[in-house]
Amino acid sequence: MNKNRFKKILFPLLFLLIFESVAVTLWLTKDNIFYLFNFSYIGVSLSLGIFLLMSNYKHARRIVQLLVGLYMLVYLGIIRRENMQIEGFWYYLFIGSFEAAVIHYAVAKIFGPLIFGRGWCGYACWTAMVLDFLPYKTPSGPRKKIGWIRYISFALSLIFVSGLFLAAGDKTGSIMFPAFIAGNIIYYILGIALAFIFKDNRAFCKYICPVTVFLKPMSRFSLIRIKCDKEKCVSCGKCKKVCPMGVGVTDNSRKRINATECILCMECVRNCPKDAL
Ligand code: SF4
Ligand code: SF4
Numbered sequence: 001m002n003k004n005r006f007k008k009i010l011f012p013l014l015f016l017l018i019f020e021s022v023a024v025t026l027w028l029t030k031d032n033i034f035y036l037f038n039f040s041y042i043g044v045s046l047s048l049g050i051f052l053l054m055s056n057y058k059h060a061r062r063i064v065q066l067l068v069g070l071y072m073l074v075y076l077g078i079i080r081r082e083n084m085q086i087e088g089f090w091y092y093l094f095i096g097s098f099e100a101a102v103i104h105y106a107v108a109k110i111f112g113p114l115i116f117g118r119g120w121c122g123y124a125c126w127t128a129m130v131l132d133f134l135p136y137k138t139p140s141g142p143r144k145k146i147g148w149i150r151y152i153s154f155a156l157s158l159i160f161v162s163g164l165f166l167a168a169g170d171k172t173g174s175i176m177f178p179a180f181i182a183g184n185i186i187y188y189i190l191g192i193a194l195a196f197i198f199k200d201n202r203a204f205c206k207y208i209c210p211v212t213v214f215l216k217p218m219s220r221f222s223l224i225r226i227k228c229d230k231e232k233c234v235s236c237g238k239c240k241k242v243c244p245m246g247v248g249v250t251d252n253s254r255k256r257i258n259a260t261e262c263i264l265c266m267e268c269v270r271n272c273p274k275d276a277l
């Protein structure tokens with residue numbers, strides 16, 4: 001087996017192994033077979049995506065985004081009525097339950113980014129799953145200096161759930177499902193409107209999304225990241241042109257421009273004419 005073929009199989013398998021370890025550990029420690037099914041499904045979807053990506057299949061990322069995003073939105077969110085948004089995370093955290101949204105946040109958005117950066121944003125988020133269908137795949141103008149809004153939406157989500165506990169007490173749990181539906185509708189309306197206003201599909205991610213308050217600092221230390229081979233690079237700038245997040249791709253330092261914005265979409269890698277990334 002040649003080296004490339006070996007890598008093509010090894011990476012997806014490694015990823016599957018990580019997710020299966022989480023699946024089995026949670027299944028046995030929580031005595032709940034749902035965790036085995038849940039993390040196995042996500043692991044298989046992501047591994048398939050990595051395999052397709054490494055096979056240079058153009059729509060690999062979109063396939064994973066739909067497989068994971070729809071599963072989380074429709075099955076976990078609507079059918080099982082789990083609030084996987086940040087409000088659900090606060091809710092379960094406040095009642096001291098290490099279940100559902102808390103586990104989801106711990107794996108995908110708080111500790112996971114130390115390994116796979118903002119892979120969640122590129123391959124699994126159900127908000128971006130819809131936004132990525134819009135026409136502005138790469139931003140046409142410079143980035144706006146309004147990223148501070150994310151801290152306001154982060155604080156608002158916390159205030160909202162705290163207020164619910166004060167106002168509704170024990171009934172707060174029953175409000176979490178309507179809150180999930182309303183929250184998603186607001187995210188989609190805002191996300192789509194901002195995409196058209198700023199001519200940038202990912203404007204919501206860049207300026208508003210409260211989850212980035214967790215994702216950005218953790219992904220700074222990510223094990224998996226895009227690196228540039230300076231020997232091969234001819235400084236053509238194509239990678240920066242196609243990047244949806246405005247990352248200074250050719251700079252290898254962790255402090256590069258918009259370093260914590262990379263969603264590992266691989267557009268830069270696919271478009272580099274010298275295979276330097
Ligand atoms: S920044 Fe927020 S909305 Fe955008 S992909 Fe990440 S989690 Fe989803
Ligand atoms: S696309 Fe490739 S060759 Fe061009 S600047 Fe980027 S890394 Fe260098």
Ligand code: SF4
Nearest residue numbers: 243262263265266268
């Ligand atoms: S184009 Fe490259 S640098 Fe930009 S977000 Fe995608 S993977 Fe990251």
